[in-house]
Amino acid sequence: MKKVKVGIVGLGRLGLQHAKNLAFRIPHCELTAVCSVIEEEVNEVMQKWNIPFGYTNYEDMLENKELDAIFIASPSGYHCKQINQALEAGFHVFSEKPLGLYMEEALEVQTAVEAHPDQVFMLGFMRRYDRSYAAAKQKIDAGEIGQPVLIRCYGLDPANKMDSFLKFAKANYSGGLFLDMAIHDFDLARWYLGAEPEEIWAIGGSYARPEFDEIQDAETGAAMVRFDNNTTGIFVAGRNCAHGYHIETEIIGTKGTLRIGTVPERNQIVIMKEEGAIQECVDGFLERFEQAYLSEVEEFINCILEKRKPEVTVKDGVESTKLAYACKKSFETKTLINVKEESVAYN
Amino acid sequence: MKKVKVGIVGLGRLGLQHAKNLAFRIPHCELTAVCSVIEEEVNEVMQKWNIPFGYTNYEDMLENKELDAIFIASPSGYHCKQINQALEAGFHVFSEKPLGLYMEEALEVQTAVEAHPDQVFMLGFMRRYDRSYAAAKQKIDAGEIGQPVLIRCYGLDPANKMDSFLKFAKANYSGGLFLDMAIHDFDLARWYLGAEPEEIWAIGGSYARPEFDEIQDAETGAAMVRFDNNTTGIFVAGRNCAHGYHIETEIIGTKGTLRIGTVPERNQIVIMKEEGAIQECVDGFLERFEQAYLSEVEEFINCILEKRKPEVTVKDGVESTKLAYACKKSFETKTLINVKEESVAYN
Amino acid sequence: MKKVKVGIVGLGRLGLQHAKNLAFRIPHCELTAVCSVIEEEVNEVMQKWNIPFGYTNYEDMLENKELDAIFIASPSGYHCKQINQALEAGFHVFSEKPLGLYMEEALEVQTAVEAHPDQVFMLGFMRRYDRSYAAAKQKIDAGEIGQPVLIRCYGLDPANKMDSFLKFAKANYSGGLFLDMAIHDFDLARWYLGAEPEEIWAIGGSYARPEFDEIQDAETGAAMVRFDNNTTGIFVAGRNCAHGYHIETEIIGTKGTLRIGTVPERNQIVIMKEEGAIQECVDGFLERFEQAYLSEVEEFINCILEKRKPEVTVKDGVESTKLAYACKKSFETKTLINVKEESVAYN
Amino acid sequence: MKKVKVGIVGLGRLGLQHAKNLAFRIPHCELTAVCSVIEEEVNEVMQKWNIPFGYTNYEDMLENKELDAIFIASPSGYHCKQINQALEAGFHVFSEKPLGLYMEEALEVQTAVEAHPDQVFMLGFMRRYDRSYAAAKQKIDAGEIGQPVLIRCYGLDPANKMDSFLKFAKANYSGGLFLDMAIHDFDLARWYLGAEPEEIWAIGGSYARPEFDEIQDAETGAAMVRFDNNTTGIFVAGRNCAHGYHIETEIIGTKGTLRIGTVPERNQIVIMKEEGAIQECVDGFLERFEQAYLSEVEEFINCILEKRKPEVTVKDGVESTKLAYACKKSFETKTLINVKEESVAYN
Structure with a gap:
């Protein structure tokens, strides 16, 4: 070979x-x-x-x-x-x-x-290749939680990277919190719910660091989305997570609920000390998604070798970007945004 | 005495x-x-x-x-x-x-x-007297998580009570999901955030049981609220929780995050069987809040004996009701609601 | 009445x-x-x-x-x-x-x-009346874990009480670690396994505080017991638990395993901060067993009113004491002790 | 290179x-x-x-x-x-x-x-290279839990492999439960405690499957060890773990406690269904120690390239084997064994 x-x-x-x-x-x-x-x-x-x-x-x-x-x-x-x-x-x-x-x-x-x-074209939505996220997809497709009704996604960067981000974002256009951080979650939501966004409202602000206001970005933000099958998406994104890199996803279905990454634990150690029982948390995406980064690339190479296309398509990238931009607009204009009407504008 | x-x-x-x-x-x-x-x-x-x-x-x-x-x-x-x-x-x-x-x-x-x-007048917002919720308040007031930025509240009734609820609600006006279920969460949000709601968007629907549509209610609903200090509230309420009575509250602050009731575990048992490691969940409010129901009444009696007023006031009830009605209106009209403008109408 | x-x-x-x-x-x-x-x-x-x-x-x-x-x-x-x-x-x-x-x-x-x-005579083995311990007994009796094969019990007092214990124990005979601390666990083991101890080996020592050696006691000790149905008991007792009052019990059966109190969490709060995700732990028996202390007394009063006998009998107290004394002897003589031969001596 | x-x-x-x-x-x-x-x-x-x-x-x-x-x-x-x-x-x-x-x-x-x-000679004690076990060693060496006082190790094979094991063991000499399963734990105990075993007592038996008796082996066994610095080791090994492959290690120190693998969770998913909140468990060593199997071999190759010796030495293999054979003898003779006297016989 x-x-x-x-x-x-x-x-x-x-x-x-x-x-x-x-x-x-x-x-x-x-x-x-x-x-x-x-x-x-x-x-x-x-x-x-x-x-x-x-x-x-x-x-x-x-x-x-x-x-x-x-x-x-x-x-x-x-x-x-x-x-x-x-x-x-x-x-x-x-x-x-x-x-x-x-x-x-x-x-x-x-x-x-x-x-x-x-x-072969593949986009780095690596979370789909994370063992936990992939197993969740299988469980949902197998009907283990019935029909998905609501998805909640957290995408929070560690506070200790806030300084370097602010330095970068003052000099460059980052796309803002929703494009930069929540885009993975938008892809997951579409993937798990099997639906496209219809309406969105995004809010948030600057709390620890007013500099986010200056660059028209949010330190912590939230978006609620109504999808076209009347299911709900809740997205929280942020750059000031005290305990580390917190990626958590929950899918509530008519027959059960799935949670992925409730606590972003670094390893299987619990240490019990005067303060209590402590689980240390992961510090960033490389640590959390090490396996997913490997598996997605393995899939890319296998697609080339086996002359097939990956499950993640360019459309997934486009639709997630649309949703991110709708969030950005909602956040900036403080209004409810109809994503589908918005997207007409792009065509 | x-x-x-x-x-x-x-x-x-x-x-x-x-x-x-x-x-x-x-x-x-x-x-x-x-x-x-x-x-x-x-x-x-x-x-x-x-x-x-x-x-x-x-x-x-x-x-x-x-x-x-x-x-x-x-x-x-x-x-x-x-x-x-x-x-x-x-x-x-x-x-x-x-x-x-x-x-x-x-x-x-x-x-x-x-x-x-x-x-003495006291309203049964018993959660404030639950040991975990009370300890969370103390921690927040002591600054352990910095400034609260976002609160997420789940209030989900067990699926096994859905039948009896539907029977009741077809014959009576229940107030709807947000007044009936989320009102405790609205009180908690105001309490923990120290702020009043300003804008709200509520969505949701019927998924397992279309009868909820018939009575203009939601089986599972979600509301996002912008508070007047620009903090965010996320509320999920429902009547179809497969695993039991799920009351969970999370407060994200600038320096830390608090979660109460991540898993609504019934007791301190974990049973490990072929299916995995299992924690059984509580079945209803009497089981989950047994201690809180006792403590709130103890406080009521002590207030009478000591001639003082409880922390929960009638205003807390009024404001939570306002928010619940704003949710109801948003859900029914599919629009973003300005709570403060709404409430003008009541005065 | x-x-x-x-x-x-x-x-x-x-x-x-x-x-x-x-x-x-x-x-x-x-x-x-x-x-x-x-x-x-x-x-x-x-x-x-x-x-x-x-x-x-x-x-x-x-x-x-x-x-x-x-x-x-x-x-x-x-x-x-x-x-x-x-x-x-x-x-x-x-x-x-x-x-x-x-x-x-x-x-x-x-x-x-x-x-x-x-x-009516009743002995304060309150753990049997703790909700979790009582539910575990029901599950075992219902066959949920098959035949119990091994029990592991931890009974650890908080380190912050070590000073006052040492002061007390220097002036008084406390009975030693196994009688004072592990006796509850001996009762639980007999209760859950439905068997009596046959052979025992107990070891341990002083680590943080050499004063335990001076009073012929152990700071942390362990005992392994072979019961007369060939099942195994493992007991760890101690007076120097950094994180609080740690009472944990595990029963391994042929078809499943039950754990009670894996982490001695104080309440349902998880706090996530720089150090990680933290669960605070209980500080002592009054906090951990508040409900059990109430329920056992309720049972005592009900036994009197209903003219019946409690499940905990004086024999349970006697047999647990025998086991404690066998541990003490094993620890002091550094030998394997046959409990049944020992107990002949008392009759 | x-x-x-x-x-x-x-x-x-x-x-x-x-x-x-x-x-x-x-x-x-x-x-x-x-x-x-x-x-x-x-x-x-x-x-x-x-x-x-x-x-x-x-x-x-x-x-x-x-x-x-x-x-x-x-x-x-x-x-x-x-x-x-x-x-x-x-x-x-x-x-x-x-x-x-x-x-x-x-x-x-x-x-x-x-x-x-x-x-270069290296023995496959892969657990030392597991991320969690390696981090635990670092924490202990850094003094985070003070002086290690007691170690508890569980090494339990899944029940679904019991049939094939019994078939194998009837035809071949497996070495028995302690050599076959607990040897990894003996190595970990020596590594974490920094001590050698002195006395041991091992018990156990056959519960679900009497065939273990026929081959003089135990279905589930336990060993307690006194080490030469007067610390304690508790080892539970078994071949009938209903929930999967359970490898758990706990080190109790004078200032804190470390647990590795409290629940042998398969991934970061919690599924909440009628039965409760469920974490699925790993099914075998390849799943649990995938990363460790990779890292140990990486270390072996690096040792060759960098002309240095791995931390795991042949002595570690010899001493763990000695302990395993002392357990086997204790189990078979039902006596307390002095490991050091035993080992004199081998020299």
Whole structure:
């Protein structure tokens, strides 16, 4: 069986983790090229892991005819253009979320993906590949909780990353809390409920750090969504979670309820001390979703090898982005938003 | 120290529990009279517990000059009138929630209570007296989670009571899901957040049982509230909880998060069997709030003895009712409701 | 229905709690007399709770012909004699554990109880009346875990009480760790397994505080017991539990496992902070077993009223004491002890 | 950096998992040869994973001079001889536990390993490499629970594997419950307590399945150990765990307590249904220790590459085997065993 040769762009914290997985942990996969605008990053990875090709220019990497697939882990602002270019150049493409920073970009990617039906395109909604989230989906599909009626999703970044986020967000457009944090939850909600959003109301604010107001973003926000099968979505997103990285999802059905990640425990240890019985919590997405990051890439490679398409489609990315933008608009205008009417505007 | 002599009206399931507490478990309290329209209930309790006075007519009980206080556990539709009469007759009054089935009734009670400032009036928001809820309040007041930012409340009745509820609700006006179930949560939210609601959106529907549609009620509903200090409330209420009676409350603060009742466990047993590790869940309010029902009445009696007022005021009842009615209106009209503008209408 | 009139001896921490229950929380029961060698305690309780009779001399209280029952909550060294005297004087008797500080005392009580078959005698093995422990018994009897095979019991006192215990134990004979702490667990093991101990090995030592060595006691100890149906008991007792009062019991059966009190949580709150997700723990037996202390006394009073005998018998006290003394001997002699051979010596 | 070329012997369930890890998931490692007496297994793996060399005869594999290391995952009865041969042939060796089925074999391996000080030898005590167990060790070494005083270890195999075990054990010598199951726990106890066992008492029996008696083994057994620093070890091993594969470890210290794996939960899902709140449990060691099996092999490869020795030594295997045999003897002779005196016999 031939190996799929992959070139990755972006060697930041998540990019590096992906690169390591591609290089060492995926059967029938070879990390053949790395690309970053920071030359030292490229050199360091090439040497340490014995990678044959390195680039500081993305277009140059696309010229490499040995490669089968391009893996995009660059900053969000580059996703749309880099996906387009890679598809045009004939590669299979994996891109980290989001499809782009703007709705228009997401739609542009959709057009491009649809124009290249024989190439595998996969979006990094890794949660679907997390063991717990995947098992929840199976249970729901098997009818274990009856008909899903309501989903509640928490996506909370640790407080200890708030400073660095604020520094970044003052200088760059992040997309805001709902696009940046809740987009995974929007995808999960659509996936579990089997429905599309119809109406939304989003609120929130700045509490510990008024700087969020200054950049028109929220420190902690909440959105409630009515889906087109009259089910309900509740989304809480935030950047000030004292105990760590809290990703929790609950699906209430007519015959039972499923919770994933009630406490974001780091490991299976409980320590009992004067303060009580304590479970330490995970600190970030790399720790929480280590297995999911590996499994999604394994699926991407297998799709290429087996000439099939992943379950996560570009449409999933587009629809989640629409919902995120509807939230953003609701938050900014303080009104109830009809998502479907909104989306007419994009077509 | 003299004993407070109490007459109770209503000997249904909750009434009987209150009567038992009043008769046997409250220091310096004596259950002196019982009243119910069902004569057998009255006779049975009088004999079994050796109660001196029994009535089938409420007005007759109010004539009893031995009594110090009246305890109202009759159906919700009688609360307003009975509170008024008891206050007029000079008694201290404890009433089960709600103040009445209609907003006008709640306001009427408020007027009556304010007209009798020397009599103790207490409303049965028992959750404030539950050990866990009370400890949570102390922790919040002590600043353990910083500034509260968001509260999430679940109030879910067990599925096994859905049939009897539907039978009742087809024949009677129950007030609807938000008044009947979520009102406790509205009180908790105001209590923990120290704020009043400003805007609300409520949605929901019927899923397992279409009969809820027929009576313009929801089987499961959700409401999101923006409070006047820009904090957020999320409320889920329902009548179809497969695993039992699920009351859960979470307060997210700028420095920590508190959860009360994550799993509505019946006791401290975990049983591990083929299916997994199982915690059985409580079946209803009497089981979950046994201690709270006792403690609230103990507080009522102590207030009378010590000539002070309870922390729960008639205003708490009025404001929670307002919020419940705003939810009802939002649910029915499918619009975002400004609670403060609504409430102008009542004045 | 007439009220059972009770006189209590011992107004220490637990005695006072019992007194309060007897006075205010038990139907058909009246706390008629209180007795303590400390006169102020007697006076204070008499005044505060309006108790008609007070004594500083136990024999004097036994002269009171109004009383129906005597409740013994005095120091362990007095139990045997006071039980004997009260039975002789014709009273029903409830005694806190243990039956006595020495095996001979326990046997003496057994003889006395058997000589007064028409009087109710009950021993304060309150755990059997704790909701969780009682439900576990029902589940086991219903076959939910098949045949019990192994029981594990933890009985750990909080570290913050170690100082006061050491001060007490240097001046008084406490019976040692196994008699003082593990005796409840020995009763539970016999109850759940339906078997009697055959062989035992007990070890342990002093770790944080060498003073335990000086008084020939253990700070933390463990005992393993083979029962006469070849099942196993594992007992851990200690006086240095950092997180509080930890009472945990597990029964492994051929078809399932039951755990009671995995984490000795104080209430239903989980607080999530920088350190992790924290459950605070109970601080002592009054907090953990509040409901059980009430329910056992309710059962005692009901036994008197209904002229029946409680499930906990004097034999349960005797057999648990035997096991405790076998542990003590094993710990001191560092040998495997045959409990049945030991007990021959007592007969 | 050169790749370590590994040949594996044994392609059973665990062997195959190791082979997959060696082939695809370990940086700088190559699975170069596979060996099994079952030819089809060899062929299948060679083809599926493109492995260059395959053998049905172990000695033939040892002739392959391309290999750097031999990985032994054959049945326990072969370990001793195969380790010896591989060391003699100059290879680095990783062997699954145990070192051998008999104490003499373990000592033989020890002699062989000591005779080849420049070759890496590692024993498959994978639990030390499990994230939770490793973190516990760090916490203990950092003093978070003070001085360890008592360790409790559960090692329970799922009931659904009892049939196949009994079939195997009737035809083969398994070593018995303590050698087969508890040996991991003996290693953990020595590791966490930093002490060696001194005295032991082991009991147990057959409850659901009398066949265990016939083969002089126990269905469920327990051992209590006094270590040479006067700390205590409690070990429960079994083959009839209704809820799955239950590995739990608790270390009680003078300043706190650590628990690992309180409930052997399969994933982060809680499902709430009529029966209660349910956490599904893991079914076996491959599921529970997937990460540990990977990490231990990664450590083995890194030790070879970095010319250092792993923390797990052959002595750890020998001492754990001694303890297992002392348990076996205690169980069979029904006496208290002095482990140190026993071990004199082996020298």
